[in-house]
Amino acid sequence: MLEIRDIHVYRGQTYVLQGVSLEVGRGEIVALIGANGAGKTSMLRTISGLLRAKSGQIMYQPDANGEKIDISRMSAERIVNLGLCHCPEGRGIFSQLSVRENLLVGAYLNKDKQALADDYKNVCEIFPILGERSDQAGGSLSGGEQEMLAVGRALMSRPRLLILDEPSLGLGPIIVDNLFAILRQINTQGVTILLVEQNAVMALEYADRAYVLENGRVTLSGPSRELAEDENVRRAYLGGL
Amino acid sequence: MNTEYIAQQIVNGLILGSMYAMVAMGFSMIYGIIRLINFAHGDVVMIGAFCTLGLFQVLGAPFPLVALVVLTAGALVGILIEKGAFRPMRGAPQVTGFIASLAVSIMLQNLGILFLTAQPRNFAFPDYLQKVHHVAGVSFRVVDMGIMVSALILMCGLVLLVNKTRLGMAMRATAENIDVARLMGININRTIMATFAIGSALAGIAGLMWGGKFGQIDPLMGFVPGLKSFVAAVIGGVGSIPGAILGGFVLGLAEVLFVGLLPPIYSAFRDAFVFFTLILILLILPNGILGRNLEDRA
Numbered sequence: 001m002l003e004i005r006d007i008h009v010y011r012g013q014t015y016v017l018q019g020v021s022l023e024v025g026r027g028e029i030v031a032l033i034g035a036n037g038a039g040k041t042s043m044l045r046t047i048s049g050l051l052r053a054k055s056g057q058i059m060y061q062p063d064a065n066g067e068k069i070d071i072s073r074m075s076a077e078r079i080v081n082l083g084l085c086h087c088p089e090g091r092g093i094f095s096q097l098s099v100r101e102n103l104l105v106g107a108y109l110n111k112d113k114q115a116l117a118d119d120y121k122n123v124c125e126i127f128p129i130l131g132e133r134s135d136q137a138g139g140s141l142s143g144g145e146q147e148m149l150a151v152g153r154a155l156m157s158r159p160r161l162l163i164l165d166e167p168s169l170g171l172g173p174i175i176v177d178n179l180f181a182i183l184r185q186i187n188t189q190g191v192t193i194l195l196v197e198q199n200a201v202m203a204l205e206y207a208d209r210a211y212v213l214e215n216g217r218v219t220l221s222g223p224s225r226e227l228a229e230d231e232n233v234r235r236a237y238l239g240g241l
Numbered sequence: 242m243n244t245e246y247i248a249q250q251i252v253n254g255l256i257l258g259s260m261y262a263m264v265a266m267g268f269s270m271i272y273g274i275i276r277l278i279n280f281a282h283g284d285v286v287m288i289g290a291f292c293t294l295g296l297f298q299v300l301g302a303p304f305p306l307v308a309l310v311v312l313t314a315g316a317l318v319g320i321l322i323e324k325g326a327f328r329p330m331r332g333a334p335q336v337t338g339f340i341a342s343l344a345v346s347i348m349l350q351n352l353g354i355l356f357l358t359a360q361p362r363n364f365a366f367p368d369y370l371q372k373v374h375h376v377a378g379v380s381f382r383v384v385d386m387g388i389m390v391s392a393l394i395l396m397c398g399l400v401l402l403v404n405k406t407r408l409g410m411a412m413r414a415t416a417e418n419i420d421v422a423r424l425m426g427i428n429i430n431r432t433i434m435a436t437f438a439i440g441s442a443l444a445g446i447a448g449l450m451w452g453g454k455f456g457q458i459d460p461l462m463g464f465v466p467g468l469k470s471f472v473a474a475v476i477g478g479v480g481s482i483p484g485a486i487l488g489g490f491v492l493g494l495a496e497v498l499f500v501g502l503l504p505p506i507y508s509a510f511r512d513a514f515v516f517f518t519l520i521l522i523l524l525i526l527p528n529g530i531l532g533r534n535l536e537d538r539a
Contacts, residue, residue: 049423050423050424077423077427085424086424088420088421092418092424094413094421095417096533097413101410105422105427106425108410108425108427153425
């Protein structure tokens, strides 16, 4: 569904991605793990069009039988329109917009009022708290609720590929469990997921496959179960358990 | 000094304040969305005033048509300024945009002098708009009431637009976080352009009002209302539209009451008083009356 071929990305003078290739298959949950500064967020920002790659291709195939499109030169707002939704680092909630507006802005490109109302209802079913707090300002929600809002807002765009940047950041363990269970549920309903996680234990437990990013390069990849057994991964990312 | 006199001064202050508010709203919208202090905003007022002069007095077009054309002209000038001067430096440090806006302002003033000469021109509205009415001891011209009423209508319209429409939502989202707004599929270039167009249309129509109120216009006339509206926007809390409206009225009233209630010898200090008011309010409320405490605000 998503095939990244040898991309090189600079952020100012810094060479952040030094020839990364990775693949996400339709229906998968793929995790990208790695230390701070390894280039995980840059990777996601490049996919969604917020950063431009110096070279390399990002082939995206929205429909199983449709054509593959190179989105590496496309603007962020056009990429969203292809069903590729990026939930940014730090959640990116609009703190001065109400919860309802945050959700509606997620479906900004959808002008069909009826479909919008249906999607809104669906999201409020998945996250009842958002329906209850619909008139509150986004910024007044707790961290966990903001994460729900960020995921809910992403769902409003009817994503086919959902990209999440550190969804567990700053959340308590129960909320994280809850969140990952919901992500799995969303995945079984046909949404492919690519996620970046610091919480490697959680990521490897839920993902089908994972990539380890170190200093702008993929150093390891494979099925999550195998990576979780790998000596180096265990030492570096799983606290040597 | 009787109550009628004071009531008269208050009415005058409200009329002046509504014009400040018109310009301040645009200032605030533009600042809110790209953190740009647009010093060329006042010169759009001048362009609006000269458009009115040309259409009304030279061509003799009917009033509603003039208002419509002036709104459109203001919007076009805003779009032109945004595309030509500010879009190419998007992402540059805040101070770069600020300096660029000064450059645009000086250019517009000098283009005005070049093509229109620096000679002030009389700006005479037809008699039916100049007719003076007296209500409860307060006198005002039809045009003064027109200024107040149309300003109030435009203010309500703008508040509704920003809070209730899809474009307004996009504008608020972009103002808060440009990158995330793009991830939502918002075309930020179009949204920023729309913000400039709307803000500048209001400045253009303020030019029509300014000319109607003071009866004289020249190519440098935009500087002082621009600066004072900036003060109004800051007093109200820059970035906030209700704040800009409130700031405009506070400033207009304060200025007129200062001149009207103190002995005439002080009236030459009216501009100094305006800035004194600014300093005083910012000492007590550093973010303005309705401003929010956001870290990267100027």
